[in-house]
Amino acid sequence: MSPVANQVQAAQQQPKHYGITSPISLALPKDSDVELTRKLCEALKPYGVFEEELELQRRILVLGKLNTLVKEWIREISEKKNLPASLIENVGGKIFTFGSYRLGVHTKGADIDALCVAPRHVDRSDFFTSFYEKLKEQEEVKDLRAVEEAFVPVIKLSFDGIEIDILFARLALQTIPESLDLRDDGLLKNLDIRCIRSLNGCRVTDEILHLVPNIENFRLTLRAIKLWAKRHNIYSNILGFLGGVSWAMLVARTCQLYPNAVASTLVHKFFLVFSKWEWPNPVLLKQPEECNLNLQVWDPRVTPSDRYHLMPIITPAYPQQNSTYNVSASTRTVMIEEFKQGLAITDEIMLNKADWSKLFEAPNFFQKYKVGLVESKIRILVGNLEKNDFITLAHVNPQSFPGPKNGTEKEEFSTMWVIGIVFKKMEGSENLNVDLTYDIQSFTDTVYRQAISSKMFEPDMKITAMHVKRKQLHQLLPNFVIQKRRKHSTDGVRFITDTSLDLSLDGDSSMSVPSPTALSKTCTFIGTASPPGPHPEKRTASPQLSDAGKRLKGDEGERMDMAECGDNNKVKSSLRLMEQNSFEERVSQSDVKMDVENLSEGPPLPANPIPVVKNSIKLRLS
Numbered sequence: 001m002s003p004v005a006n007q008v009q010a011a012q013q014q015p016k017h018y019g020i021t022s023p024i025s026l027a028l029p030k031d032s033d034v035e036l037t038r039k040l041c042e043a044l045k046p047y048g049v050f051e052e053e054l055e056l057q058r059r060i061l062v063l064g065k066l067n068t069l070v071k072e073w074i075r076e077i078s079e080k081k082n083l084p085a086s087l088i089e090n091v092g093g094k095i096f097t098f099g100s101y102r103l104g105v106h107t108k109g110a111d112i113d114a115l116c117v118a119p120r121h122v123d124r125s126d127f128f129t130s131f132y133e134k135l136k137e138q139e140e141v142k143d144l145r146a147v148e149e150a151f152v153p154v155i156k157l158s159f160d161g162i163e164i165d166i167l168f169a170r171l172a173l174q175t176i177p178e179s180l181d182l183r184d185d186g187l188l189k190n191l192d193i194r195c196i197r198s199l200n201g202c203r204v205t206d207e208i209l210h211l212v213p214n215i216e217n218f219r220l221t222l223r224a225i226k227l228w229a230k231r232h233n234i235y236s237n238i239l240g241f242l243g244g245v246s247w248a249m250l251v252a253r254t255c256q257l258y259p260n261a262v263a264s265t266l267v268h269k270f271f272l273v274f275s276k277w278e279w280p281n282p283v284l285l286k287q288p289e290e291c292n293l294n295l296q297v298w299d300p301r302v303t304p305s306d307r308y309h310l311m312p313i314i315t316p317a318y319p320q321q322n323s324t325y326n327v328s329a330s331t332r333t334v335m336i337e338e339f340k341q342g343l344a345i346t347d348e349i350m351l352n353k354a355d356w357s358k359l360f361e362a363p364n365f366f367q368k369y370k371v372g373l374v375e376s377k378i379r380i381l382v383g384n385l386e387k388n389d390f391i392t393l394a395h396v397n398p399q400s401f402p403g404p405k406n407g408t409e410k411e412e413f414s415t416m417w418v419i420g421i422v423f424k425k426m427e428g429s430e431n432l433n434v435d436l437t438y439d440i441q442s443f444t445d446t447v448y449r450q451a452i453s454s455k456m457f458e459p460d461m462k463i464t465a466m467h468v469k470r471k472q473l474h475q476l477l478p479n480f481v482i483q484k485r486r487k488h489s490t491d492g493v494r495f496i497t498d499t500s501l502d503l504s505l506d507g508d509s510s511m512s513v514p515s516p517t518a519l520s521k522t523c524t525f526i527g528t529a530s531p532p533g534p535h536p537e538k539r540t541a542s543p544q545l546s547d548a549g550k551r552l553k554g555d556e557g558e559r560m561d562m563a564e565c566g567d568n569n570k571v572k573s574s575l576r577l578m579e580q581n582s583f584e585e586r587v588s589q590s591d592v593k594m595d596v597e598n599l600s601e602g603p604p605l606p607a608n609p610i611p612v613v614k615n616s617i618k619l620r621l622s
Contacts (some may be wrong), residue, residue, distance in 0.1 A: 019256030029262040036264035043356035048108040067095040092176035098201040111163035127168040167198040185291045203317035213259035220263035222251045231362045236398035240331035271343035282312035295319035330393045384439040393422040
């Protein structure tokens, strides 16, 4: 039976009440809704969001082999620890999945998030020693690496070509039955915090699936929303937008409010609901329950810091947490605007005035924010910029780009990100002088301080400032990302060695573009660079790293550039900062959780720890 037929059949079966409020509508799908859903499926196919049946079967086979390995390993551990034979026979052990694979919305080639659950006599140290060695013996296993000191400890590997991240949790049970339901809050009793964190992914995913009226409707809608978010550059938890679990919870809430709707209607209602949502009112899939386990939960009545969360989306499993703590004022503004534009487009689609392809058209970031360049620990820099009195919005583009070469023969890894900036236009002032020196320098100082305190500092790390004119932009970005082609100067990008540079005195005034009269839009490029060595993703974590150090490792250095422009607002020039480093390992995005407050706490910088030119960064908008 087709996905559309499944949805209609299930929608006609009246579900129980879901969510913390009554549904908005119980309307059943019309023929036109079914046809729009069919067209939605067709529109999604070219983007590779559906996996072929053969590939899906291969994943199931790999997970089955992994599950068998876990059971064998736990039996071996049980024998070594002299457990009774009768207990060993039924000791169990199991691999659970979570994330996009468990939700049923993974794309072609996506990795699998897995959890190894073991009984109480199996220690975490066993997992990272004997199980690691057992995996190493398997011929299908490649790229095996352990990240034992991560915030959520993990073993990463490729099993028969499929990337898998395996977490570990030891339960206070003698045996692990096949029928074990991880949603049982009682399982959390007497567990250490690392096991609770490891269990959280599975518990949240399973709760989401139990809290939606129709799983097939939910899955197709979520596939569409995730693709839309990625195409519109707002899919990134670490950069202050929303990650996969947050998008899943928003879609799940939409399904609860329209329990009988099919996917085409749900996509439209998604944009309707969240373009009008009164943030910071939280999104909840169920009423939070207190389990008396003394674990900290999201509760602004009790925890003052929770009151400052701007876009709270609360996980449904105990201990309830806000999955969007990274969201800033700027990223929330960007997402709300995208919700409104999504609503306008789906309004047209519902009236057959547009096709679904229009929803998935990727906007040109470089036309939205006329460009300049920057490199950073991105969220910290965005936070610094947001505090500047002259800046209304800072919008980071999650898509990264290869960084330019320095012209040396030495090989290095380099990555750039981009930040778009909207400046305020001050009334009664013909010229606006903006000094970003402190914003950027405090950011770079924070990065170095963190690198030193987490024992990641290397002598090769350095920051250099590079002045870039707009006509030289083509030397820094791939041609395909700049749709509006121009004649470019053949001037090279030059390095700055001045100890003080007033950019407002630069003579390049070619960056004037139209924008709303009250705002000046600009853009910032951000990147990282590192010297030669093994590919960062294949290195092993250094065991002595602190939590903050591991989080910093995920970025492998920072680099920054700025350039600004707007309606009759001419930015005289731009600046780019580049950091080069030799970090040992890149931790996956799921391990990277920045805490801005903690990053500023660290030892003072030693004298001249890194060769850096501290330029003044001044822009004049006229």
